[in-house]
Amino acid sequence: MSKTKEQEPIELHGDIWKHIQPGEVILDARGITKRYPGGVLANDHIDFKIRAGEIHAILGENGAGKTTLMSILFGLLQPDEGEIYVRGLKVRFRSPEDAIKMGIGMVHQHRKLVPAHTVLENILLGHPRSRGVINVKEAEEEVVAIAERYGFKVDPRARVWQLTEGEKQVVEIVKALYRGAKILILDEPTSALTPVETERLLESIETMTNEALGVVPFITHKLPMVLTISDHVTILRRGKVVDHIETAKATEQILAQKMVGRPVIFDLQKPPSQPGEPVIQVENLSAKNNKGVIALKNVSFTVREGEILGIAGVAGNGQHELAETIFGMRPAETGKIIFNGQDITQLSILDRWKLGMGYTPAERTEVGSIGDFSLVENVAMNYYFDKRYNHSGFLDYGRLRGLTEQIIEEYDVATPGPDVKIQTLSGGNLQKIIMGRVLSRQPKLVIANLPAQGLDVGATEFVQRKLLEARSNRAAVILISEDLDEILSLSDWIAPMYEGHIVDIIPAAEAKKDIIGAMIAGLHQEN
């Protein structure tokens, strides 16, 4: 690698960020181009500027090139063409270390933390200071000070595995700030957050921009969020910049149309409910969470054929435990689960699949799929035991391949073919495969855990339509979501959860968003 002066900006870090004026261009990317093997043009001459004190949203569907662009800005990838200037200084990042030293911080959508370590250890990990001896007490004080300055609550001694998604994100942000980030890149920052956490994050971001930090959230699906928080939006489609807009002049419709390239319908067609026999009856069910504490407390409900029960709630209020307990991935401490009249509380997960239950987990990459496996092998996860695909111990891979191709076709999955590893798919396409695989079994009960979380507009619409289709096919559906709009538009019954209890079960026709919002925040008074 030829060395020129521009590549050694490391020592300049202290100087370069002095005397920032709000509104000044602090990062200028010109003509960024990245071509992947196979000729995919992920970024095609992208130009954009970030100004100090500005929130600059970058909008685009899955596969529009956002992640590539972000990786280039953070030094994870090197562009084939184009230049990056930080405060007028031309830089070339060979690795994230270079980018960090230039004041660029990044918070990934998929958290990159060590679960077994404490918050403080994670924050110190990789920090230039941690090479020698660390004064832990001093570092802890500094971390707490930074967190307080921006209004974050973190316990530096908590272990990361004990944290909720929202708390983990806070850790990542504090980590970036502790390293001196002046430009903070947030990848889908609100996708895993609850409404309350989102609000808190936005307040903190505002504090940051007041201090003339540049913040770049990459947002795909939460268009209202873009409208409320950002100052500028850059819209990408197929690797190209479609438009730069001042947010004040944009509407949800305009943004969606530019992003998708066609008008988007926001209303789902939901036929009237025709409930049939009860499919699942949960009685007095309790379960523990991963920390061994009772997190699901005496929950009871019934879902009938052709009905969707929407479980609303802020993450960590027992919804996850509820889904896993019904599906047998977590033992029930008390209570009974009755499926089609049969007590299945003690049955294995395999038996539940065979009886016609289906579960789409929230953790799509860790639980819902096997990244190293091909699409066909991932589809086999729900079929390896099925007599139609398993002939006395031998798997019928030919038939599985056919089924996979059918799912790819029906769900409009963007993939080169059924034999590629599933880890090459984007989030939306991965979820389509998981949904397709589970729904193709025509389950009598579908438990969908955060089915549209983190998906772009198109994929969200698709997944939601498929859930309604399952309902029309007489399945009972339990929908777990943190998005109240999603709950309200899909459910027949709504069960808000708070601290492990179901607060109430309300028919969707009578449900009001503000009341449910109060219930999941624990503000609802029993009358």
Place this chain on the structure above:
Amino acid sequence: MTVAGYQIRLQRRASLPGWKAAMFSILAILFGLLLFSFIFLQADQSPKEIYKQIFRYAFFNSYGLRLTINRFIFLAMASYAFIIPFRAGLWNIGMPGQLYMGALAAFGVVYLLGGKTGDLAVAQPVVLVLMVIASMVAGALIGGIAGLLKGKWNVNEIVVTMMLNFIAFYFVSFMIKDGGPFMNVGGRGESFELPEAARAPLIAGFPYTLVMVFVLMIVLYVLFSRMSLGYQIRAFGKSPSAARYAGINPFKISVLVFMLGGALAGLAGYHYFGAVPGVYKIARTYGYFGDLSFYGMICGLISLGNPIATLFIALLFGGLSIGGRYAQGKLHLGFGVDYALMGVLMISLVAFQFFYNYQITFSKKPTGK
């Protein structure tokens, strides 16, 4: 990087065809041999001559070839004993213990049939079948302990198999040394010799266990690429949490892979002490074969758990260990040269696996930049 106007880049591979993987392994071996020639040159020896001696003895000398094949069978079985749990993401470090128990069980059958002192009352095929079954069952049982503890209480399988090695090692010692039930009439710290009827038949001068190796290769290949059980093992190996979600029973898989692995290691024990011509007893130096079985791990790791590739690696290392020792004696090379050579080859093979994931591309650098 730019060299002479060409831009050289490293790119991640999307996929790798099997023939290319094989080609990289061959390149790796050639590279390793080349690298090691410098050590021979340093000692004023002709690398060409030494390699000629090694390979000629290991693969083209009828006596050497037989030794190579005996060792190849042993290594292949030990490798498979490692590979099956490995594909489930579990580490079997217990091949020594499993093969000791396998050997003991095979000799136990003969002992119970009265073969220690006199001739056997049962026909040869019956004895052989019983010996094979006993060795596999014994290996499976001791291996199963690790699987059971792993599956039930998540006890680290590496520690358990390692500790079981010690138990088995001293158990063999108790059984065959002076005063032990299997002791040789002449003492000497070795077991009794197998009577004629318990000795394995030879096929073209090679033990019949050679056939078993090829059968095992096919069985394992089919298991992993076609069968539901193999699929479950692989799924569990890639992602235990996803496997559990899919209804795969972690306990069942843990116990099963260790029992299967242990059975094959037990068979390796039967092979070396019960089927290799001229041995037919548990030798005083049985611990050497326990150590040798660790090469099974290396073969399994180098071949990335592929049962077909494993055989080539096992044959190479089987041959090198025989030929290397021979050349060392004949040409008066330094002590340990044979193992050093194998070590260099292993490192080279592992290093070349880099190219399984990455490729280097050349492109003409655009001018004016």
